[in-house]
Amino acid sequence: MKKQTILFAAHCILNTASKVVMYDDAEMAAEEALRRRFVHAALDAGVQIIQLPCPEFTLYGARRWGHTADQFDNPFFRAHCRALLSPALIQAREYIQHPERFSVLGFLGVDGSPSCGVKYSCEGAWGGNLSGRQDLSETIASAKLVSGRGTFFRVLEDMLLEEALSLPLEGLFAPEPERAMGLIPGAGRPNPSLP
Numbered sequence: 001m002k003k004q005t006i007l008f009a010a011h012c013i014l015n016t017a018s019k020v021v022m023y024d025d026a027e028m029a030a031e032e033a034l035r036r037r038f039v040h041a042a043l044d045a046g047v048q049i050i051q052l053p054c055p056e057f058t059l060y061g062a063r064r065w066g067h068t069a070d071q072f073d074n075p076f077f078r079a080h081c082r083a084l085l086s087p088a089l090i091q092a093r094e095y096i097q098h099p100e101r102f103s104v105l106g107f108l109g110v111d112g113s114p115s116c117g118v119k120y121s122c123e124g125a126w127g128g129n130l131s132g133r134q135d136l137s138e139t140i141a142s143a144k145l146v147s148g149r150g151t152f153f154r155v156l157e158d159m160l161l162e163e164a165l166s167l168p169l170e171g172l173f174a175p176e177p178e179r180a181m182g183l184i185p186g187a188g189r190p191n192p193s194l195p
Contacts, residue, residue, distance in 0.1 A: 005047045006095050007105040007183065008088055010116040011054035013039065013172065018057040020066045030174035031110075038108075038172060038180050045184050047105065050091060053084045055115050055152045068124040068143055069114040072151035081115075081155040089159055092167065105183050106168030109153045111176075117150035118171030119179070 012019045013035060022028050042049055055072075056064060059080055095102040109116035114123075124143030130136060149157065153169060160167060172180040 018054045069121040111171035111173035115150045115152035121150040
């Protein structure tokens with residue numbers, strides 16, 4: 001029997017419809033190209049992908065505004081993340097307990113996300129009502145890419161430590177494609193059938 005390779009992936013790796021609406025065409029195209037390359041390489045390598053739930057979509061739906069990690073770093077959002085991650089950690093533990101049948105590659109997030117960022121997240125001095133603000137442009141401009149995990153992956157890291165599970169956490173990030181691609185054995189080379 002061939003050993004099965006398992007990867008847990010942020011929801012939008014397989015379902016970009018869950019993402020907050022973005023308006024930077026170049027950034028979106030670069031992320032989409034890497035996402036497609038990654039998914040094709042994972043499938044070609046026989047990797048079984050377990051889709052994590054999206055904490056933002058399941059809390060705020062499809063019409064939400066973009067948020068920052070600062071906004072999500074509160075006990076209510078963290079509790080929501082914990083509830084969503086518990087089934088995934090039970091699954092991970094079960095797969096790990098059968099190393100003769102399964103190999104768990106780790107968890108893949110999406111860098112830049114305030115929730116699923118692994119190496120990079122988004123921070124900014126956001127909050128409050130939008131109407132009547134004199135500093136709205138400056139507030140929006142305060143959002144920036146910073147080093148550090150998004151809230152969902154911070155909670156995931158905490159839960160992995162609590163469960164004594166040692167699994168890699170990596171992020172899909174167009175400027176650093178080798179990080180995500182490095183999770184898949186032999187996937188460093190591009191798929192010739194993709195643009």
